[in-house]
Amino acid sequence: MQFIEWFGTNFIGLFEAGGKQFMSFMTGIIPLLIVLLTFTYSLIAIIGEEKINRAIESSAKHMILRYTVMPILSVLMLTNPMAYTFGKFVKEEEKPAFYDAVVSFLHPVTGLFPYANAGELFVYLGIANGVMEAGYDQGSLAVRYFLCGIVVMFVRGVITEKITKFLIKREQV
Structure with a gap:
């Protein structure tokens, strides 16, 4: 019975950790990527x-x-x-x-x-x-x-x- 509780807690914990990682991407790396891409394409447009x-x-x-x-x-x-x-x-x-x-x-x-x-x-x-x-x-x-x-x-x-x-x-x- 104790194993079932442990498994249930840790199984959900795995998805909670995945959700936290996903949110860190949404607030960290994804905006950075968008700004870098915008800068690069703007530079190409300016130079020609x-x-x-x-x-x-x-x-x-x-x-x-x-x-x-x-x-x-x-x-x-x-x-x-x-x-x-x-x-x-x-x-x-x-x-x-x-x-x-x-x-x-x-x-x-x-x-x-x-x-x-x-x-x-x-x-x-x-x-x-x-x-x-x-x-x-x-x-x-x-x-x-x-x-x-x-x-x-x-x-x-x-x-x-x-x-x-x-x-x-x-x-x-």
Whole structure:
């Protein structure tokens, strides 16, 4: 009989905890996401979509910009999974490397710009909670993730481009 009482109390408690978590999202992260999205789309409207497209086209010509600036802009402006569409600005043999660079950046961007890849938000928040419990700052973690993500996406983009070009050359022989 005591087990039934315990089970009933804890079963309802599970849903109460879920409701509290849901309300924290409604008063915390969701308004933040809406404001960030509004800011990003307003910035695009102010600058002009044509100017942004021209800037992306010119950055696609340079390896450093192709695997740093382009993926950052694509993830911030289009979010996941639309960020891959910036691949239309790169040459065919560079598309796998661009995809690899974008995929590499989808998790590190979450700390500073949670709207960019909302699916990763729960992973990031889990890590951030552990960091905060250890006595460290969540903002510092977010910046470090972002900067490390830039380095990783550049390295992966360059390596993948070299491998792709090698394989294309080998297949044409």
